[in-house]
Amino acid sequence: MAAGTGQTAVTLYPVGNYNFGVKAPIIDKDATFEEALARMQQKYAREGARRSVEAVLLVHEHHHPHVLLLQVGSSFFKLPGGRLRPGENEVDGLKRKLTNKLAPEAAALKTDWEVGECLGTFWRPSFDLAMFPYLPAHCTRPKEVRKLFLVPLPEKCYFAVPKNLKLLAVPLFELYDNVARYGPLIAALPSFLSRLRFTLA
Amino acid sequence: MAAGTGQTAVTLYPVGNYNFGVKAPIIDKDATFEEALARMQQKYAREGARRSVEAVLLVHEHHHPHVLLLQVGSSFFKLPGGRLRPGENEVDGLKRKLTNKLAPEAAALKTDWEVGECLGTFWRPSFDLAMFPYLPAHCTRPKEVRKLFLVPLPEKCYFAVPKNLKLLAVPLFELYDNVARYGPLIAALPSFLSRLRFTLA
Ligand SMILES: [Zn+2]
Ligand SMILES: [Zn+2]
Ligand SMILES: [Zn+2]
Ligand SMILES: [Zn+2]
Numbered sequence: 001m002a003a004g005t006g007q008t009a010v011t012l013y014p015v016g017n018y019n020f021g022v023k024a025p026i027i028d029k030d031a032t033f034e035e036a037l038a039r040m041q042q043k044y045a046r047e048g049a050r051r052s053v054e055a056v057l058l059v060h061e062h063h064h065p066h067v068l069l070l071q072v073g074s075s076f077f078k079l080p081g082g083r084l085r086p087g088e089n090e091v092d093g094l095k096r097k098l099t100n101k102l103a104p105e106a107a108a109l110k111t112d113w114e115v116g117e118c119l120g121t122f123w124r125p126s127f128d129l130a131m132f133p134y135l136p137a138h139c140t141r142p143k144e145v146r147k148l149f150l151v152p153l154p155e156k157c158y159f160a161v162p163k164n165l166k167l168l169a170v171p172l173f174e175l176y177d178n179v180a181r182y183g184p185l186i187a188a189l190p191s192f193l194s195r196l197r198f199t200l201a
Numbered sequence: 202m203a204a205g206t207g208q209t210a211v212t213l214y215p216v217g218n219y220n221f222g223v224k225a226p227i228i229d230k231d232a233t234f235e236e237a238l239a240r241m242q243q244k245y246a247r248e249g250a251r252r253s254v255e256a257v258l259l260v261h262e263h264h265h266p267h268v269l270l271l272q273v274g275s276s277f278f279k280l281p282g283g284r285l286r287p288g289e290n291e292v293d294g295l296k297r298k299l300t301n302k303l304a305p306e307a308a309a310l311k312t313d314w315e316v317g318e319c320l321g322t323f324w325r326p327s328f329d330l331a332m333f334p335y336l337p338a339h340c341t342r343p344k345e346v347r348k349l350f351l352v353p354l355p356e357k358c359y360f361a362v363p364k365n366l367k368l369l370a371v372p373l374f375e376l377y378d379n380v381a382r383y384g385p386l387i388a389a390l391p392s393f394l395s396r397l398r399f400t401l402a
Contacts (some may be wrong), residue, residue: 007319064338096219118208119394133375137265147215172335176387188392194321195393196336 002017008117009197010152015059015066015169016174017156025164028038028072033129041127046141048178049085050075050148053094054081056119056189057153059169060200066169067189069182070161078166091115094149102167104160111157116150119192122185131184148185155201207268209318210398216267216338216370218259218357227366229273233239236332242328245344248287253347253385254295255282257320258354260370261401262313267370268390271302271362277381280349292316295350303368304395306359312358317351320393332385349386349393356402 030036040050056079057068069077080101084093095113105109123129124144137143161167175182176190231237241251256281258269270278281302285294296314306310324331325345338345343368362368377391 067333076348083363099398118396122395132377133392135268135375136374137372171338173333173337176333176335188389191321191334191389191392195319199262 007083007124007195009199010058010116010150011199011201012058012060013153013155014064015061018059018153019156019158020167021160022163023105023159023160024162026101026162027164033192040143041105044127047085049142050124050144051084051090052082052092053084053090053097054079054119054146054148054185055094055098055113055115056148056193058193059153060198061169061171063200064171064173065193065198066171067171067175067186067199069168069180069186071166071168072164075181077170079186079188090149092149094151098111098115098151101165104158109158109160114152114154116152118153119148119150120185120188121148122146128176133188146185148189150196163187208396208398209351210400211259211317211351212265212352212401212402213259213399214356216262216344217356219260220357220367221358222359222361223364224306224361224364226301227363228365235331238328241344247326249285250343251325251345252285252291252294253282253345254285254291254298255280255347255349255386256295256299256314256316256352257394258352259348259394259399260354262370262372264392264401265372265374266399266401267372268376268387270369270371270387271364272367272369274384278371279385280387285358291350293350295352299352302366302368303360303362305359310359310361312355315353315355317353320351321389322349322384323347330379334385351397 030039067181070080070108071077080098095114099114121132123135123142125136125142127137127143136145172190175187179187205341209258225295231240256343260267272278283298295316299314323334324336324343325332326337326343336348373391380388
């Protein structure tokens with residue numbers, strides 16, 4: 001295998017290339033974490049482990065790579081994505097979620113999302129908040145498997161952000177090792193991304 | 202792109218498949234971190250940024266993935282690897298380092314190392330211990346760039362470990378988030394590996 005093989009090249013464009021608009025809010029089905037947990041348990045009984053997919057969208061600002069994060073309220077951050085339907089494949093499901101969360105209503109302004117490689121996987125062993133980038137020992141029935149995919153952005157496009165959310169471009173050095181603010185998945189993004197070769201256009 | 206694309210499949214074999222012997226010690230050129238730093242600075246002036254490569258060798262023990270780490274003294278752990286020579290390519294350099302650190306003397310017992318994909322990269326911005334999985338802002342002249350490569354092991358092989366080192370198989374849950382004991386690179390290995398599909402043979 002040649003030197004540098006496996007290091008996917010990714011071109012990042014300036015954040016100023018993108019247009020950010022607003023659309024109708026997306027209200028979470030569950031008002032509290034307890035409600036979300038109860039619904040997760042009911043669904044697990046019917047459908048088995050939840051399969052979730054999330055997108056890592058990158059831009060650059062004055063030549064530093066930034067990740068696009070959705071901010072919910074004042075202190076909760078998440079990647080765009082969500083749960084797959086039973087039987088739905090990862091790529092179709094992630095495109096559906098991205099369109100739902102970030103695409104403008106006008107068909108002419110919609111992006112044809114390109115789902116790239118898997119950057120990492122997290123497992124939720126129990127019905128609680130803890131997630132790990134490996135299946136813990138002797139856990140044969142995880143409650144959720146969440147995969148993060150690189151979604152390379154086109155040179156320009158339109159985003160429409162639900163009114164109750166904010167879309168932020170956050171630099172890697174802000175995320176790194178910052179589990180307290182961003183949680184273990186988003187804090188691990190700089191590590192997940194470190195194998196790629198960025199070109200800042 | 203099809204679902205699951207980019208998730209390299211890796212077969213892990215039981216640790217009991219491998220033979221571990223002993224060979225002559227490899228003594229570090231520098232007795233202290235201060236000496237190492239001084240030498241790094243002199244070399245940087247002559248050759249520019251140090252390029253290092255390290256190998257992630259995996260086995261399984263009672264069906265949990267384990268990483269092979271070299272233990273130096275009682276509390277320092279490292280991946281097998283080292284510095285490239287000026288102009289040396291990453292794959293050749295990593296094979297040379299693996300043979301030097303882990304191969305038996307007898308040619309018939311040597312492994313033909315297969316260097317797989319890059320799992321992650323760390324940058325050292327200054328002449329000190331700090332390393333990051335991204336090039337810090339406005340750091341145009343890093344002092345070291347270190348790349349971690351997956352090196353899939355054959356079903357069976359021989360290792361000869363320098364007498365002054367120990368080779369340990371450490372499970373992912375022991376490494377995860379354990380920066381205090383293993384440092385930021387090794388503690389990030391579970392994240393780096395989470396995009397792979399393991400088959401435990
Ligand atoms: Zn910035
Ligand atoms: Zn700047
Ligand atoms: Zn074990
Ligand atoms: Zn066990």
